[in-house]
Amino acid sequence: MKIGEIAKKLGLSIIGDSDIEISDVATLSSAKSEHISFYHNKKYSADLEKTLASAVVIQKKHLFDNAEFTAVISDNPLDDFRRVVEIFHPVIEQKPGISEFAHIDPQAEIGENVLIEPYAVIEKSTIAIRCRIGASSVIGDNVEIGENTRIFPRVVIYPNTKIGSNVIIHSGAIIGSDGFGYSRTADGVFRKIPQIGRVIIEDNVEIGANTAIDRGALDDTIIGAGTKIDNLVQIGHNVIIGKNCAITGQVGIAGSCKLGDRVLLGGQSGLAGHLILGDDVVVFAQAGVEKSFDDGTVLLGSPARPSRETLRQWAAMAKLPEIIKKMK
Amino acid sequence: MKIGEIAKKLGLSIIGDSDIEISDVATLSSAKSEHISFYHNKKYSADLEKTLASAVVIQKKHLFDNAEFTAVISDNPLDDFRRVVEIFHPVIEQKPGISEFAHIDPQAEIGENVLIEPYAVIEKSTIAIRCRIGASSVIGDNVEIGENTRIFPRVVIYPNTKIGSNVIIHSGAIIGSDGFGYSRTADGVFRKIPQIGRVIIEDNVEIGANTAIDRGALDDTIIGAGTKIDNLVQIGHNVIIGKNCAITGQVGIAGSCKLGDRVLLGGQSGLAGHLILGDDVVVFAQAGVEKSFDDGTVLLGSPARPSRETLRQWAAMAKLPEIIKKMK
Amino acid sequence: MKIGEIAKKLGLSIIGDSDIEISDVATLSSAKSEHISFYHNKKYSADLEKTLASAVVIQKKHLFDNAEFTAVISDNPLDDFRRVVEIFHPVIEQKPGISEFAHIDPQAEIGENVLIEPYAVIEKSTIAIRCRIGASSVIGDNVEIGENTRIFPRVVIYPNTKIGSNVIIHSGAIIGSDGFGYSRTADGVFRKIPQIGRVIIEDNVEIGANTAIDRGALDDTIIGAGTKIDNLVQIGHNVIIGKNCAITGQVGIAGSCKLGDRVLLGGQSGLAGHLILGDDVVVFAQAGVEKSFDDGTVLLGSPARPSRETLRQWAAMAKLPEIIKKMK
Known part of the structure; x- marks a missing residue:
């Protein structure tokens, strides 16, 4: 051409x-x-x-x-x-068709032009038209999956999860596992709190390989439309993520955090539980966020502070050995 | 009501x-x-x-x-x-039963009232009464699993692993993979050391989605009774974890660490190899522990120090840019 | 004896x-x-x-x-x-044989003395002699696997991946998933860039449990011969890793990094995108590398600096609270 x-x-x-x-x-x-x-x-x-x-x-x-x-x-x-x-490199569409080696509950509702690969397990759930369910994936009871969503091989969707349209979920991702929720007795024994919330994934979300998203404890865990999540990310129970966020590799978001729209989280950064980050917040790689921040804040360091503040501290620290030497 | x-x-x-x-x-x-x-x-x-x-x-x-x-x-x-x-929300017990689409070694010993879902692979191993083995899980040779243990879909248990009663293992977890053990020649070539130890998981442990626990090199890797492990945690070979510990998301524990009882490790924290932490040690999120600490120490920062010490350093650092300015 | x-x-x-x-x-x-x-x-x-x-x-x-x-x-x-x-403890070789419960494309080329376990899915790919493909693993279209390579249960190899001889890949690893590549519109909407590169894994590599290696965006992601990768590691698109490197648990390498030979990366350390590290670079655990470094540099801290420099800063910081007290 x-x-x-x-x-x-x-x-x-x-x-x-x-x-x-x-x-x-x-x-x-x-x-x-x-x-x-x-x-x-x-x-x-x-x-x-x-x-x-x-x-x-x-x-x-x-x-x-x-x-x-x-x-x-x-x-x-x-x-x-x-x-x-x-x-x-136009995308070559796979031919739809349901493998005779997939295990599909007779009460599952499967739309037209769906592809289901060998050894997939589909419980009593609803799969909309043009979805592709990869080999050995497991779709639990009462799951709903919207149109044209692509689930790569070996994904697990726990029961009651709701997934939108045009979503992509890569191999090894686990959606809807139990949150880390326990009460603790006076002598330190943990007791499991039933995790009865769901995971809701809105349209146009992409989820990376081996990422884990926990179901809500009581309310739901929600991933907003258009948000992109990289590999090996951990998202705790009851986290609510806004629209068009980018969450890069190995980020950890502890339970009950609430993120605005267009939030960018750098690789290996972590958010402590119960935090609120406004729209357009940017968190640099490896930052450790332990309190809430307003719209547009750019965060750096562990503990994370507005980047200008952190850079000023780092510059001072770099000079410190020389200063101590002179003071002596 | x-x-x-x-x-x-x-x-x-x-x-x-x-x-x-x-x-x-x-x-x-x-x-x-x-x-x-x-x-x-x-x-x-x-x-x-x-x-x-x-x-x-x-x-x-x-x-x-x-x-x-x-x-x-x-x-x-x-x-x-x-x-x-x-x-x-009482737990709705799944009906026991063994799927005709599971692959079970004729010499495997399966107790009563066990549930085995489709495409599970059970090698020559022992599964006690009332266990549930999720779809597409793989249970290797010579594995023992105690009563009423629940393994969610798509878990892999490597050979020779021993798992107690009332254990819960979430999807994607890998139990008993080889530890990262190599010798190195003078010119930097790594040679694999056979990993011949086991993983032993005691009663009432819960293990999160996509967590990996390596088998021991020679001795065993041991997870103490009642300990709860979150998602995407890495536990190296020969680690020994005490009872009723809580290990949150994305924690990494390098080989041969020994933890006491009721130790709490915050998200993304890491322990270097061969360390000993006493009972009731608390490690904050993202802390990096590179030496041993006694019972009850509360650790913060990377490198991790007793929290009072780290907080004092952080407070001083925050003042440092202003101090340097004044000194000039 | x-x-x-x-x-x-x-x-x-x-x-x-x-x-x-x-x-x-x-x-x-x-x-x-x-x-x-x-x-x-x-x-x-x-x-x-x-x-x-x-x-x-x-x-x-x-x-x-x-x-x-x-x-x-x-x-x-x-x-x-x-x-x-x-x-x-001599390695007991498993007997070769192809399970009747594996799903193998008629056009796949399978060498002699190969073991393929139940519920494995082998698309139109080439598997050389003496390979072992574990239960429930999925080998995509146009994958090539060299002699005597061992793939443990429940691994996914995306299409077009090339794997050498004597490679070991542990359970849960995902090889060739899409990189985190998007363009972004002025209003913050992400659009997926087709990821058309491959993953190439050279001979004698070992890859740990639940590790994810992304395919290249345009060029290939390459793992050099003899390199050993631990569990839960994230390797982004277009990363090129030299020979005989050791990459320990939970390391994250962002896209387009280029590493020399014999590089050692400590647990939970992270590399920002587009960096170059020379031969024999050593990165300590939890270090955060955000710029390129020459052969043999030993890096510590986040942001990572040559270890002598970082240790000097840390020593100064430890003294800082006392110094501030005296100055007052």
Whole structure:
């Protein structure tokens, strides 16, 4: 496909030769002359200068003189490159069909054009049209799954969970396990409190491999629409997460936290229980949040504080050994 | 059920109207007039004042004048509320039975009233009476499982593991995987050391979703009776955990640690290898413990120190930027 | 077996009685007189003095006067003890064979002497000779697995993954799940970027229980030969790991990091995205690495700095409360 055609499909303008043939997508560093690539992160400016790609999706302000590639000008290069990837690598839909080796409760309601792979177990639950249930997944009693949701192999959905449409759940994820809820006697013996709430996952959520989301103790655990959750994340009982949040790998959210919309949690960060974070809060990797923060706060460190405060402390700490030496 | 009846069942006294009909349990904030709730955490004092619940299980000292609810007076509101939940939500026992789609070794010994769900694999092992083995779980050779233990779907128990009675293991947990044990040659090549120890899980333990517990290298890894382990916890080879400990989400315990009884480990905290923690040690979330500590120590920070010491350091650090400014 | 025979098999010399009969291996503290043990860690020097073992594999410099055991002299006691363990506990090879209850695509290519356990799903993929595929594992389309690789029960290998020879993958591991890759619109909505790269795992790698390794976005995620990965580790898309690295429990490596050879990452440590670590870098437990470091750097703390620098800061911080008090 010619660069000109690609740009036309995307509705973007180009600077440079529009007639070069492009056969695939690639990163700046691995691209050859038949590839289109993209630039959106300063860490790759050296790669940009040396790239062999014939076309690069790029913001106009990042274009430099004498660039040897054709620039496809974009305000959001990553998003427009996403569309380029979809042109060259269209999703191949699996054929629907229900494996004779799946175990499906006769009272389960299965919509049309559903794919159920071998050794899946579907209890008395409702699976809407165009869903795909991967091999060896277990869908418990009274689960509802919305249209076009894709569950990869070996996922477990505990009973009473409600999952929206266009949700993606990766292998190994456990949805609706019991929360860590116990009372404790005077001599330190724990007694299990029945966990009777549900997990509700709204539309367009994606959940990563081996992530665990606990059911509510009394009320429900809720994952808001459009929120993306990475691998090996732990979400405790009664957590309520807003819409369009991004929760990266190995984050831990203790019970009863409430997050606003568009909250971003960096890898391995942790939230203590019963906290409230406002909309657009950003938590850096490994931060440890132990109190509530308002909309838009950017948090860093453990214990987490607004980043400016933490950076000031870290800068002071770095000077401290020298200062102590001088004081002596 | 009338509040008076509930209180009578629990053996507790009430302050207020005993005749109101209660239909279910709820949290303070979501309760309506037909609900009974509980109060045990200061973070919810505002919810307590505004609750619509007609009854609240509460310590007498937390009761306030003009409360509109009937108080069910308890020394341990969480534990008594647990009993209330059990009244309104009795556990519905699954019917025992062995699925014809499970794969069971002819030499396996299966007790009476056991439930084995589809696609479970049971090798030459011993499963005591009233156990429930979830779908797609794999129970290896020479495993012993005590009475009334519940294994949720998709758990793997490696060979030679010994599990007590009344244990609960949630989906995705892996019990008895090889420890991270290698020798290393002079040029940095790792060679695997056979891991020939076992995992022993005593009675009344609960293990969370996607948690991993490694078998011992030579001796055994042991989880003491009554200990509760949350989701995504990593327990290395030869760790010995005492009784009635609570190990919360994403904790990591490196090999050969030895913990006393009633130890509490906060979320994402980590223990370096070969440490000894005494009875009743408390480790706060994200703390990093790199040496042994005696009974009752409360640990905070990374590296973890007694909390008073860490809090003093943190307070000093917070002042440091201002102090450096003044010194200049 | 007599100690003399064992030493002869290992090609090692002994100091002490060579005629004592040894029946098994044990740790110093649990050994009885019929056992052989080893010593390689100062933390166990008290155990060495009190051990009942009749033989100990030990470096000559650690041998003390009047030791009651026979010393088997070794430059690398852990590695030589590994060989002793293999003598007393030879690996019992499972018999090859393909379960009639496995679901195997007719176009899959399965080599000779392969073991495939019940409820495994093998799509159109290539499994070389002597591989073992555990119960309920799922091997996706177009996967290649080299000779003598062992996949424990309940592993998922996503399509297009390439796995070398003599690899071990423990239960619950997920190889090739989608990376956490999204573009974001101006109003904060995430759009999934197709993840079209692969995971390539080279020879002699071992991967722990419930670990997740994401496929590349465009290029591949690569795990170098001989690298050992522990449980519950998260490896993001496009990460490239060198040879003979050790990555311990719960480590998180964000996308596009590049690690040299023989890198050691301590438990719960984390690497931010797009970093480069040279050969032989050592990262201590819980460290948070947010920039690149050269060959041989030893990193400590969060944010991680060369250990000498961090230790100096920590020492200064410990003194700080006292200094502030004096200044007042």
